Amino acid sequence: MIPLVSRRIPLVSRSVWKRSCLHPWLRNIHTNLFPMAHSRFEYVRSFEEEGLLDPQHWIVIALKFKNHEDLYRVHHLARPNDPPLARLMEAAVGVVMGDFKEIVLCYSFSQEFNFVFSKTTTLYRRRGPKLLTNVCSLMSSAFVHKWPCYFELALEFPPMIEGTVHLLPDDQTLRDYMAKCQNVCHHQNLYKTAFWGLVSKEGLLPEEVMKTLKGANEGILNELLFSRCNTNYNKEDNAFKKGSITLRKKVQKAVMAQNGSVTQRSQSAVVVMHTDFIKDSFWSDIFVLKQPTESHAKLGYLKYFEKKESLLPHAWIVVRIDGKGFHNFSEKHDFEKPNDPRSIELMNKAAVAVMEKFPEVIFSYGQSDEYSFAIHRYSKMCDRQGDKIISNIVSIFAGVYVYNWQRCFGEVELQYCPAFDARVVLYPNNSCLRDYFSWRQADCHINNMYNTCFWALVQRGLCSRQKADEILCGTFSKDKRSILLDRFNMDYDKEDAISRKGTVIFRDRPRKDLCASSTGCEVEEGAGCGGITVGHFDVIKDEFWRERPWILGEERNATTLDLD
Numbered sequence: 001m002i003p004l005v006s007r008r009i010p011l012v013s014r015s016v017w018k019r020s021c022l023h024p025w026l027r028n029i030h031t032n033l034f035p036m037a038h039s040r041f042e043y044v045r046s047f048e049e050e051g052l053l054d055p056q057h058w059i060v061i062a063l064k065f066k067n068h069e070d071l072y073r074v075h076h077l078a079r080p081n082d083p084p085l086a087r088l089m090e091a092a093v094g095v096v097m098g099d100f101k102e103i104v105l106c107y108s109f110s111q112e113f114n115f116v117f118s119k120t121t122t123l124y125r126r127r128g129p130k131l132l133t134n135v136c137s138l139m140s141s142a143f144v145h146k147w148p149c150y151f152e153l154a155l156e157f158p159p160m161i162e163g164t165v166h167l168l169p170d171d172q173t174l175r176d177y178m179a180k181c182q183n184v185c186h187h188q189n190l191y192k193t194a195f196w197g198l199v200s201k202e203g204l205l206p207e208e209v210m211k212t213l214k215g216a217n218e219g220i221l222n223e224l225l226f227s228r229c230n231t232n233y234n235k236e237d238n239a240f241k242k243g244s245i246t247l248r249k250k251v252q253k254a255v256m257a258q259n260g261s262v263t264q265r266s267q268s269a270v271v272v273m274h275t276d277f278i279k280d281s282f283w284s285d286i287f288v289l290k291q292p293t294e295s296h297a298k299l300g301y302l303k304y305f306e307k308k309e310s311l312l313p314h315a316w317i318v319v320r321i322d323g324k325g326f327h328n329f330s331e332k333h334d335f336e337k338p339n340d341p342r343s344i345e346l347m348n349k350a351a352v353a354v355m356e357k358f359p360e361v362i363f364s365y366g367q368s369d370e371y372s373f374a375i376h377r378y379s380k381m382c383d384r385q386g387d388k389i390i391s392n393i394v395s396i397f398a399g400v401y402v403y404n405w406q407r408c409f410g411e412v413e414l415q416y417c418p419a420f421d422a423r424v425v426l427y428p429n430n431s432c433l434r435d436y437f438s439w440r441q442a443d444c445h446i447n448n449m450y451n452t453c454f455w456a457l458v459q460r461g462l463c464s465r466q467k468a469d470e471i472l473c474g475t476f477s478k479d480k481r482s483i484l485l486d487r488f489n490m491d492y493d494k495e496d497a498i499s500r501k502g503t504v505i506f507r508d509r510p511r512k513d514l515c516a517s518s519t520g521c522e523v524e525e526g527a528g529c530g531g532i533t534v535g536h537f538d539v540i541k542d543e544f545w546r547e548r549p550w551i552l553g554e555e556r557n558a559t560t561l562d563l564d
């Protein structure tokens with residue numbers, strides 16, 4: 001068994017943060033040592049909302065691949081449906097359902113996915129954004145991870161997935177929701193089959209086909225397929241006509257005991273079916289609902305069950321991404337301690353990709369397994385719908401993370417698909433926004449100093465992890481500095497800025513005259529290309545912001561706080 005201390009101490013930001021109240025910088029502000037210090041920056045946490053979902057409702061996480069059309073075009077996939085792509089999507093759904101046992105059902109077709117969490121789930125205390133982004137990012141990373149199993153051609157770009165959360169109060173609503181999705185699948189697929197049928201069989205241009213099919217109803221489409229494309233739609237593959245239903249089923253499995261005898265055990269397995277679940281039989285025989293339900297024709301009312309949260313206009317939007325279970329992930333992939341440059345590089349690549357994809361993101365800051373993105377206060381990104389913003393960003397981040405894994409980690413194989421959660425926080429003015437980033441950088445500093453001492457003590461064989469914790473418990477920044485200097489001849493300030501300060505990314509300055517040396521900042525070599533600068537600056541001091549007033553659009557009063 002791993003001693004509690006090994007799980008608690010190394011790089012666990014929250015626990016180290018709690019101890020950080022002993023840091024002199026914080027000590028000056030608040031002398032109360034326990035429980036948590038209330039630094040001037042820490043107040044920014046009070047802007048965070050949890051987004052708890054009502055109890056006893058089915059939770060549906062609906063995802064849609066936004067760059068699906070580009071995927072088809074760029075990778076020359078078969079129209080109207082590409083079978084390997086469908087199998088890849090099924091495999092990615094399997095990964096998500098394997099990780100989240102609380103998902104009881106998933107209905108997917110084309111580029112849309114509906115993951116249903118059980119009514120009673122208490123996963124993440126039913127925090128909507130956390131459920132949404134974990135599922136969304138895992139879907140993205142699984143898609144990228146599994147792509148080579150289905151295609152020889154390399155994947156050109158990661159998926160961009162937009163997600164929404166739907167809260168359904170009873171079994172009838174769940175059935176209606178699913179029926180509506182299968183209806184959409186049917187109509188979309190019929191149209192697509194007719195469209196691409198005419199393009200390929202008659203050599204028509206897509207624009208011409210669009211004109212021909214304008215306003216065509218189901219009967220016309222069927223007839224057109226039959227007479228002009230020699231296709232009987234009823235004989236098309238059920239996987240595309242009806243979509244895929246993935247659910248858990250009890251199956252009997254033969255298990256061999258130690259004495260060699262074989263017994264049958266009932267186990268839960270994920271199965272995929274392509275059936276009609278508009279009919280009663282699905283709900284009475286396969287996915288048995290507790291309440292009686294019936295088939296409804298009018299389903300328009302379902303749109304009111306989408307959880308929609310419009311973010312306040314003119315407020316700064318911060319999206320913070322955090323790796324799921326990265327303590328284990330880093331152990332599994334043998335990350336260097338306390339900081340692995342490969343991991344930092346990979347996180348930075350993913351963050352740069354987010355900034356390149358979304359021009360609204362004006363600034364970002366990352367450390368350890370987290371990244372925060374500031375979206376311009378006047379941005380209308382995704383109509384300022386919080387769930388859409390976080391899902392778009394987290395899907396790109398996770399996809400690029402996996403996409404670049406080999407580039408950064410070389411021979412080290414990715415053992416499983418990583419997931420990230422994301423939350424959105426609003427800040428009313430520049431001052432609060434700066435305090436937010438100061439808070440994150442202070443956290444980085446505190447963790448890093450602690451971890452540098454901790455691993456120096458442990459890795460150089462001076463003591464056990466438990467002993468190192470005892471030595472460092474209650475120490476101030478100056479104590480840690482002298483431990484490093486006296487015992488290891490390490491000057492903390494000369495350690496890499498990338499570890500001490502984290503990584504800052506911002507859109508390039510319009511002024512050409514600003515250079516790294518004049519600001520005293522440390523900029524990575526080769527950074528600054530493509531209109532985005534990646535560096536390791538101090539964003540707590542005024543200097544950074546004063547010299548780059550275009551980032552926030554205005555100046556603010558000087559802050560007197562410093563790290564030490």
Ligand SMILES: Nc1nc2c(ncn2[C@@H]2O[C@H](COP(=O)(O)OP(=O)(O)OP(=O)(O)O)[C@@H](O)[C@H]2O)c(=O)[nH]1
Nearest residue numbers: 011012324325326327330335336337338339340368
């Ligand atoms: N060795 C090593 N570990 C790292 C590095 N970056 C991140 N980690 C690990 O990632 C963890 C991130 O902390 P948390 O986000 O609080 O922990 P978590 O395990 O991801 O848990 P949740 O975020 O709650 O899912 C750290 O505690 C480290 O264990 C690195 O460069 N080297």
Ligand SMILES: [Mg+2]
Nearest residue numbers: 322323326369
């Ligand atoms: Mg984490």
